[in-house]
Amino acid sequence: MDPRLPYIIPYLASALGILTVAFIVLQHRRIRGKRFLVFLCLSAALWSLTEGLLYFGFSREVNLAISKVQYIGIAALPPLALMMAFVVFGLTSSTTRKIGYVLFVMAGLIIIEVWLNNLHNLHYSSTYVIDTGSFPMLGLVHGPLWYAVVAYHYLITLATTIIIIRGLRSPVPMYRGQSLVLLVSILVVWIANGVYVAGLSPVPNMDTGPIAFTVVAASFAWGFFRFNLFDIVPAAKEEIFLSLQDPVIILDENGRIVELNRAAAELFDVADGSLIGERLNGAIPFFPSLDAAIAQDTSTEIDMKTDQGDMYFAVRISNLKDRKERRIGKLVVMHDVTVRKHLENKLKQMAATDALTGVSNRRHLFEMAEREYYRARRYGYDLCAVMIDIDRFKDLNDRYGHDVGDEALRQFAKTCKDEVRGGDIFGRIGGEEFVTIYTNQNLAQALRAAERLREQIAAIAITVPDGKTNITASLGVAALTEDDSSFDDLLKRADEALYEAKKAGRNCVRA
Secondary structure, three states, X not given: OOXXXXXXXXXXXXXXXXXXXXXXXXXXXXXXXXXHHHHHHHHHHHHHHHHHHHHHOOOHHHHHHHHHHHHHHHHHHHHHHHHXXXXXXXXXXXXXXXXXXXXXXXXXXXXXXXXXXXXXXXXXXXXXXXXOOOOOEEEXXXXXXXXXXXXXXXXXXXXXXXXXXXXOOOOOHHHHHHHHHHHHHHHHHHHHHHHHHOOOOOOOOOOOHHHHHHHHHHHHHHHHHHXXXXXXXXXXXXXXXXXXXXXXXEEEXXXXXXXXXXXXXXXXXXXXXXXXXXXXXXXXXXXXXXXXXXXXXXXXEEEEEEOOXXXXXXXXXXXXXXXXXXXXXXXXXXXXXXXXXXXXXXXXXXXXXXXXXXXXXXXXXXXXXXXXXXXXXXXXXXXXXXEEEEOXXXXXXXXXXXXXXXXXXXHHHHXXXXXXXXXXXXXXXXXXXXXXXXXXXOHHHHHHHHHHHHHHHHOOEEEEOOEEXXXXXXXXXXXXXXXXXXXXXXXXXXXXXXHHHHHOOOOOEEO
């Protein structure tokens, strides 16, 4: 058997194995870092193939030319491995891309430096023929640049190793297995290169690094089939996107729907994928508030009418950009805040409502009254206030107890609220005193409305232990005048009119 074959075959097998991995990668469209991985395999295959050619026993000049070609693969491998680690572990950013540009420029400079060694003799100072074995081999006397390049490549490989080791801390077992596969591969490369640099190769000047990539190729192939190594990140990304509970919509620069997750499809009551390619405002015409938020390119809160009732969403809109910072679309994330919004509305209602009667409390009543006062002043329309006081309410409480008194207040408030127009204001200011504010009504109209209200109150029948009892109320009416400087002035005159109604025998209206 030819004594060269035991040395040539491992390199050719290594190159074939790595090229097989590259072929597998090319067959899959959804591989993260695909181009880095393909070039990584091609660079490793070139290194391994050229190393095998060095054992054919060619002349010194031919072997030196092969050695220079070999450096195309050697110089590219470390930066490609680091960039692939960035991609696999989700560390890609504008910073890592800039690092990649620098590393590949450095790789080019290393290749040029090796090819122009005859001009400076700093990478290797001289060559010689090793003829102590069964066949001649090329020997090189390494110069200072060779050691600098080795140190530089080790530094890049160390950074790659650190990134992989960090992946071992992932709480997800599948990701830890993925990291372990890569770590085994990188450790094999460390050992093989250490053997070569330390001069411990089984054959003088034999670089065991390419042989290490046989294990690397096997590790990648095993990781591919065992862990779906290359598909796992995009698959996980897709699954996360689809299973997000918040509705998510991706739009292109023309406002067409590129993708939406299951939560969005359920919200809009459409089949998954049926809206892809449609414009949002045409595909989902019943949600104008969403379309308006997206058109204005602002993150906001919107309310939507759905089959489940009123729903509220905090809409966050992010511009999607390509690597050249050009806008290519929008990401719309809708966080359901319905529960929070209902709670806020309930708290607002509680803060504005009298707990016993359910009508506006004193603070809310005065807020609305002040607003109506200033509107009436500004636009010159009529405004009237009616003070209402239940007659002899203390006697009712003393005779029948507070339960009957509370029930009387509730029925009184309901009667008044039902009688008051939608645009008017009614509320409790304390005890048995209530206020009605009539907007766009003059004094005569307010007096007629107050009289009808008095009659409705007098018809209220309250259940008591010995049967039924009626309640009455006294009402004082006042209209806004030029002399009123605030709503308090108007209310004060209504209170004075109420006092006149009490003096007149109660159960009447005075102005």
